[in-house]
Amino acid sequence: MEPEVVTFTIPVESNKIVFVWNITAQLPEAYIYCSLQNVFSQFGPLYSMKLLPNASVAEPGYYAVIKYFSSQSAKSAQATCDKKNLFQDTPVKVQMCVKQKGFPYKSLELYSHKCQELANYYLGFNGWSKRIIALQNISGLDDDSEEESEKHQTKLRYLCVVEVTIPQHGVSSRGVGVAEARIEKPNDPLELISKSGKAQKYCEQRAVSNAFQKILLVVFDGGKVAVEYVPCEDDTVDCLTEEELQGLIQVNDFTWTPLDPGDEDEEDWAELTFHEDSLVDL
Template sequence: MALQAEVIEFLIPSENNKTLFVWNLQPCLSDAEIYNCLCSTFSEFGLLYSLRVCENASQAEPGYYAVVKFFSAVDASRAQSATDGKTLFQHSPVKVRLCTKLNERGFHYRSYTLNSTKCQELANYYLGFNGWTKQIILLQNISGTEQLEDEEAKLLPSRNLKFLCVVEINFRNHAVHSRGVGVAEEDLENNKDPTEYIMKLRKVQKFAVQKAVSDAFQKVLLIILGE
């Protein structure tokens, strides 16, 4: 029997087959309690990208519905089959469906970049905390470099902070590495307070590193083979 393979990208999951719509959630619990219960339930099937609980429209019966996004279509399908029609944490059964209507109309989603925190969370889930490493190759202040050809600008202090970062992600168990580049910028607003300057310096450096990490992961595909 051939193994079922699934390709997972380091992008925000937007496909309908990775999104579940859950309704018939009764108002016996608060929205925060429902969120926690749903998160606990669906996390058993795979890594979640997001979970959103919303109150029913005013013209509908009191209660809630939820939208659950998985990184894996296989996990979403397993979760739907296992939870649809079950009571879960309430007395009446819930309804769980894969969101497919937009695909039937020929709607095409645009993929968006996954932020560095979610990229690392995804890598940790499938590869383990020791399955990859991050190394900063370059972190350089490039403030004002776009004005180097302006002789007068050379005499003036830069009014913004701009950093360039190059990061390398290594997947040592698979002999694979990927490099990413990130640029971050912060307006100084003519502020001469040294404490605030240091805070903004650290902030822009952090953002540059995060963007480089995200960029490095965008070049990677995870191929998941069955179990």
């Protein structure tokens, strides 16, 4: 088997997707979902799994769409599980996706918690580490005071630099994340504390994702994994010293990311560790 390159991006290739149907409606939906998760996660890490009811014109039941990070995982799942009973009295059908509508992007950034799950699977929980090099409040660095006064809002902006290290392979990668939150009630300390914490959390998550984008996992037959570092064009973050990173902030080089309430439960902010020099007073 040829080695496969696994990237820390959202998988969009059709050969990483399997369909499962002929799932009986006699079992509870929650039981079916957990059973599918247990069976198909044995072949490799899953990016996503959706359990959907059959169309109204078909017999009552369900079908599932399962997306892997690895095409080899999808192939193994299909070959092993097709026409097997698995968790029910009747066999299910498992087939590879034949065709999928293409995406207009070369790659889609993977959320930080998914990056960490993927790294844990292939490298082990102790096979990699992350640390925050810089976490800074950079609010007010651009000239938008007139816009803020018109809207009676204050922009709260944070920048974070994170380093991901894989010591066994001698690989280190730095990532940058920025986030913006709008304070609607500047005189409300509770809103300021809440929005500050969320903005810090979100920019750290974006920095972790950005760092993993430059890492490639080369998976060989038998489970052996090699790691390659592929920097982006004009990427100077990995070349600078930590002192230079602390003092050099080029706001115009980054795309601001508004705070997304949907990602609030992605990671626990309390578990983050900081260098003393990068702590931010809220």
